[in-house]
Amino acid sequence: MNSIAYFPGHEPESAPVPEEQPRGPQLENGYVRISHEVMRALGRARLRGSEYPIVLFVIDETWGWHVKNKVMTTNYISEGLQIPKGKVSTAVAELIRRGILYRVGDSQGPIGFNKHHGQWKAKSSASKTVKRANPEWEMIHQNGERIVSQNGEQTVHQNGESNKDRKDRKDITPLSDQSDDEARADLESLFDEFWQAGLRKDGKKPAREKFIALLNKQSDPASFARRLVDDVRIRLDAAVPGFDKLHPKTYLNQQRWLDDVPERCPHAAILAAWNEEMPAHIEKISADDWTPESRGFQALASAWENFKTKPRASTGKPVFTEEQEGIEFYREVFRRLAKVDRVQGEDAFRWCRLSWAAQQQVTVQIFKGEVA
Known part of the structure; x- marks a missing residue:
């Protein structure tokens, strides 16, 4: 018999129970099979901002569940990645344009990842050709260097060089010679395209002012303008009640491009x-x-x-x-x-x-x- 009695307060100390260490992520809880070729292609795709996490999110939501595509709303992606809806919408539109993602059917259809990277298009270069018309704003040059216009005429770089100083240098890409007048002309051209998209032709001047103010806040004005034009046409095609009578400025003020788009009925x-x-x-x-x-x-x-x-x-x-x-x-x-x-x-x-x-x-x- 091994029972041993101890006086109170003299019991032997029990060996401490080791705490179970967290195992971390495990394959048994789910995983995504993706080839090295595709991963390297994504690395070369020069995805911008929110685009890369959105691509990975789509792959996880589809390939991770053994399906090719899935209905994913802007809200669903935004909540899953904690990215603002506006950025999600812009990024998804660009990824679909480039062929990296694809959508089945209309604007509410399922989204999938296109593994055939040879079909992917180059990223949009529109941001290189559109300059903000306000001379006090900063710009990003196409070689990635930030530039600041100090007086509307002289452009000074972070290293203190002016355009004149850099004119004869051969180790950099020349800066655009676009003037403020040309920049305004570009913005006017983008507005004209928006004006012709199909909304009610009323209040052109206030609509232009609001449109250009919005574009001046965008890192890629041309891409944003293209998104608005596409959105207007999609909603008109879907016959959203009363949308064809909507004032352009009202559309811009209310940010109607963030609304969910109804199914297009044939x-x-x-x-x-x-x-x-x-x-x-x-x-x-x-x-x-x-x-x-x-x-x-x-x-x-x-x-x-x-x-x-x-x-x-x-x-x-x-x-x-x-x-x-x-x-x-x-x-x-x-x-x-x-x-x-x-x-x-x-x-x-x-x-x-x-x-x-x-x-x-x-x-x-x-x-x-x-x-x-």
């Missing part, structure tokens, strides 16, 4: 499916009559977005995720509607209209065979 293709599948006595729809102001247009756009983005309770998945798949879904809905006995009647044209069938609840009822 109205023309769905109209064509309706006209082809419905009986001859049912009203055919012209694209000229199917305008964003009409209730049918708005109902179809809303239903399309819900069908494409919101999961069904029964399956946990959207009705469709690709544009062509959605067009075929609507075509099948119209085929089923055309077979309904009541639609075969000659007076069906009085009530059987696309503006009615486009309502989400009605579309679901037609698909389920609940319209008799």
Whole structure:
């Protein structure tokens, strides 16, 4: 028997239990397989600012989960990386332009990483050609050296050299000879492109002032201007209600380019499916009559977005995720509607209209065979 009694206060000290050391990140908790070739290509890609972490984030969210692409909103990426939404939006647009990332479908479609680095484009050089019009602001020369305009005419470098001092040096890239007048002309040209993007032609002078003020705050004015133009066209194409009547200055003041973009609904293709599948006595729809102001247009756009983005309770998945798949879904809905006995009647044209069938609840009822 090994039991030993000890007087109180005379018990032997127990050996300290060593604290478990943290193991750190483990492969068993998830990892991403990526080739050396791709990693080296990323190193040579000269990614700027937020672009590199965004590329890695996209790779982790896709390849890390054995999928090629995934729906990732600006907010999702911004929260995941703690990067402002504006910078995320600009960086993603540039990465897609360069072909490093790609998007499936429209502006809300899934994003993926393009591993074929031979298809990647060079980074934008627009920032080299656009100079801020205010002579007190600093600029970054294309060779990376910061320059400061002191009096609107003389440019002095950090090392104290002026343009005149550097004129005959052969070890550096010559500075741009762009004058302030030329710089203003560049900004005016960018504004003209924005003005023609499709917003309401009203309040041009205040819109120009606001636009140029915004560009003067950007490190890459031309890229930012291009982003605004693309954003306006995307929203007009998506038929955002009231967007075509929006004043340009209001768009700029409210920073509407940061708003989430609704799904683009392919109205023309769905109209064509309706006209082809419905009986001859049912009203055919012209694209000229199917305008964003009409209730049918708005109902179809809303239903399309819900069908494409919101999961069904029964399956946990959207009705469709690709544009062509959605067009075929609507075509099948119209085929089923055309077979309904009541639609075969000659007076069906009085009530059987696309503006009615486009309502989400009605579309679901037609698909389920609940319209008799």
